[in-house]
Amino acid sequence: MNDxxxxxxxxxxxxxxxxxxxxxxxxDAIVVFLCIEIMLGAVNLAFVAFxxxxxxxxxxxxVMCIMAVAGAEAAIGLAIFVLLYRKTGTINIDKFNLLKx
Amino acid sequence: METxxxxxxxxxxxxVLPQMVLVATALIVLIMGVFKKFVNTSxxxxxxxxxxxxxxxxxxxVGHHGGPSSSFAGMVLDDGFSYFLTLVICIIIVLTILVSLxxxxxxxxxxxxxxxxxxxFAGVGMVFMATAGNLILLFVALETxxxxxxxxxxxxxxxxxxxxxxxKYFLMGAFGSAFLLYGFAYIYGATGSLDxxxxxxxxxxxxQILHLKFMVAGFVLMLAGLGFKISMxxxxxWTPDTYEGAPTSITGFMATGVKAAAFAALIRVxxxxxxxxxxxxxxxxxxxxxxxxxxxxxxxxxxxxxxRMLAYSSIAHAGYILLGFLSGTGLAQAGMLYxxxxxxxxxxxxxxxxxxxCKKGExxxxxxxxAGLGFKYPLLGxxxxxxxxxLAGLPPTGGFMGKFYLFTEALRSGYVWLVVAAGVNSVVxxxxxxxxxxxxxxxxxxxENAVVLTAVSPGIIIALAVATTAVLIMGVLPxxxxxxxxxxxxxxM
Numbered sequence: 001m002n003d004x005x006x007x008x009x010x011x012x013x014x015x016x017x018x019x020x021x022x023x024x025x026x027x028d029a030i031v032v033f034l035c036i037e038i039m040l041g042a043v044n045l046a047f048v049a050f051x052x053x054x055x056x057x058x059x060x061x062x063v064m065c066i067m068a069v070a071g072a073e074a075a076i077g078l079a080i081f082v083l084l085y086r087k088t089g090t091i092n093i094d095k096f097n098l099l100k101x
Numbered sequence: 102m103e104t105x106x107x108x109x110x111x112x113x114x115x116x117v118l119p120q121m122v123l124v125a126t127a128l129i130v131l132i133m134g135v136f137k138k139f140v141n142t143s144x145x146x147x148x149x150x151x152x153x154x155x156x157x158x159x160x161x162x163v164g165h166h167g168g169p170s171s172s173f174a175g176m177v178l179d180d181g182f183s184y185f186l187t188l189v190i191c192i193i194i195v196l197t198i199l200v201s202l203x204x205x206x207x208x209x210x211x212x213x214x215x216x217x218x219x220x221x222f223a224g225v226g227m228v229f230m231a232t233a234g235n236l237i238l239l240f241v242a243l244e245t246x247x248x249x250x251x252x253x254x255x256x257x258x259x260x261x262x263x264x265x266x267x268x269k270y271f272l273m274g275a276f277g278s279a280f281l282l283y284g285f286a287y288i289y290g291a292t293g294s295l296d297x298x299x300x301x302x303x304x305x306x307x308x309q310i311l312h313l314k315f316m317v318a319g320f321v322l323m324l325a326g327l328g329f330k331i332s333m334x335x336x337x338x339w340t341p342d343t344y345e346g347a348p349t350s351i352t353g354f355m356a357t358g359v360k361a362a363a364f365a366a367l368i369r370v371x372x373x374x375x376x377x378x379x380x381x382x383x384x385x386x387x388x389x390x391x392x393x394x395x396x397x398x399x400x401x402x403x404x405x406x407x408x409r410m411l412a413y414s415s416i417a418h419a420g421y422i423l424l425g426f427l428s429g430t431g432l433a434q435a436g437m438l439y440x441x442x443x444x445x446x447x448x449x450x451x452x453x454x455x456x457x458x459c460k461k462g463e464x465x466x467x468x469x470x471x472a473g474l475g476f477k478y479p480l481l482g483x484x485x486x487x488x489x490x491x492l493a494g495l496p497p498t499g500g501f502m503g504k505f506y507l508f509t510e511a512l513r514s515g516y517v518w519l520v521v522a523a524g525v526n527s528v529v530x531x532x533x534x535x536x537x538x539x540x541x542x543x544x545x546x547x548x549e550n551a552v553v554l555t556a557v558s559p560g561i562i563i564a565l566a567v568a569t570t571a572v573l574i575m576g577v578l579p580x581x582x583x584x585x586x587x588x589x590x591x592x593x594m
Contacts, residue, residue, distance in 0.1 A: 036279055066240070087264060098346075
């Protein structure tokens with residue numbers, strides 16, 4: 001029954017790693033945000049795999065909550081991006097350096 | 102076909118009464134903000150104030166009678182720990198709203214309904230974080246708080262600085278939440294439950310799982326996720342930028358409320374259930390605490406902007422509080438709670454003074470703007486001096502007693518060198534706190550573009566008076582508050 005659990009977990013870890021690398025290396029705010037969404041996808045996959053292994057529904061409920069919250073987060077994030085784009089015409093995170101040290 | 106009966110006893114609602122009052126107020130305020138034509142603009146803020154005071158009264162008089170209990174099928178815990186933190190967080194919300202009422206005189210947008218409702222929603226998230234008994238509720242509460250604060254950080258829509266602060270906080274905050282969730286996933290995988298009490302019991306009855314890689318990975322990831330929220334080095338990068346760019350009233354809220362809620366989650370989710378793992382995190386935490394204190398204090402020395410200086414100081418204070426986490430004993434945890442309470446008063450107080458020094462649409466944030474303020478406005482200077490003394494940890498203020506409790510417990514647990522480092526750090530920190538006092542009293546007033554107090558409303562006077570009194574009382578009569586904190590820790594579920 002749980003034969004594939006390690007496969008799912010490995011995939012989830014790889015996806016999480018891809019997300020982390022993307023957040024660290026990419027400069028476009030939207031791409032960075034999408035990488036965070038990839039990380040959340042990895043988390044969801046891990047929860048589903050564990051929920052199947054544990055035979056409990058709690059993990060599945062957590063996945064629903066994560067998806068709902070990710071939607072709310074996207075809404076506020078895109079609002080911030082639009083605000084900055086209107087002001088500066090760019091959302092490259094390297095261009096925002098008013099605040100340092 | 103089976104029928105399902107859902108029975109919710111009446112006491113369940115009593116356990117979440119402060120949260121319900123806060124949510125109701127937030128919704129009322131939001132609607133009032135929409136009907137601007139019919140409602141006086143100051144009415145919005147006053148309604149929010151009334152609601153938060155009511156929530157504080159509910160937290161004080163209704164919550165937690167008798168022993169610890171859980172409600173909503175274990176989702177909400179009603180124990181002494183919840184009681185203590187709900188009180189602290191409600192006080193923080195009331196003080197923040199009092200400061201915002203005055204801050205709104207300088208910035209028109211802060212008077213709006215959405216500002217106050219976001220503050221209240223963030224407060225609801227914080228209270229639920231402190232009372233959550235289940236990782237699902239904890240996560241949703243954390244995000245309720247964070248999302249409201251992302252929006253509040255960018256509230257000065259006309260200032261690029263504010264937007265930039267919101268962008269940085271948003272990206273780092275979402276990044277941190279993902280780590281926290283991945284940690285939850287591993288803990289869930291290892292223990293088979295998301296209920297904190299069930300996790301705790303499972304670990305007690307199955308000590309062999311502590312050696313599973315899942316548990317260690319889960320711990321490290323959760324620590325990183327909460328580390329973003331409490332601005333622990335190396336996850337502190339966003340803190341100074343966000344604190345500087347955010348509206349000053351919100352900076353005080355973030356520095357105290359978010360930190361109190363995140364430390365509550367840290368105690369509930371990591372320190373108590375994972376206590377059998379303690380030996381495996383000692384060296385990791387030792388390094389993290391040392392870096393957090395040292396980096397925060399050393400960089401604070403070089404700051405010219407008071408908000409930025411207080412941001413680095415808040416990083417250093419997170420390091421001191423984490424000392425209690427490392428010691429891990431009951432008294433050390435009580436010390437953490439005591440310090441969180443003092444820290445709330447002194448930091449909101451300091452930010453309230455900074456929030457007073459504004460003119461229409463502009464803040465005076467440079468430390469040089471404080472020149473001559475001590476003699477020009479003696480009371481304001483005195484109050485700021487009290488807060489800075491307390492932040493520096495000088496007697497007879499609450500900050501001194503807080504450090505005293507945390508350092509003695511760490512010493513008793515055997516972390517001598519770390520306590521020595523903390524002591525050296527405290528001495529270093531006195532330099533940059535007292536520098537502001539010296540500038541206030543011994544520098545002549547600047548002649549052009551001098552700071553003038555244009556608006557001092559009764560609200561902020563009450564806030565400053567309450568914060569000063571609390572800081573002094575907690576310094577002079579600490580035992581009452583310390584035993585309150587101790588009782589709340591020992592009735593932790």
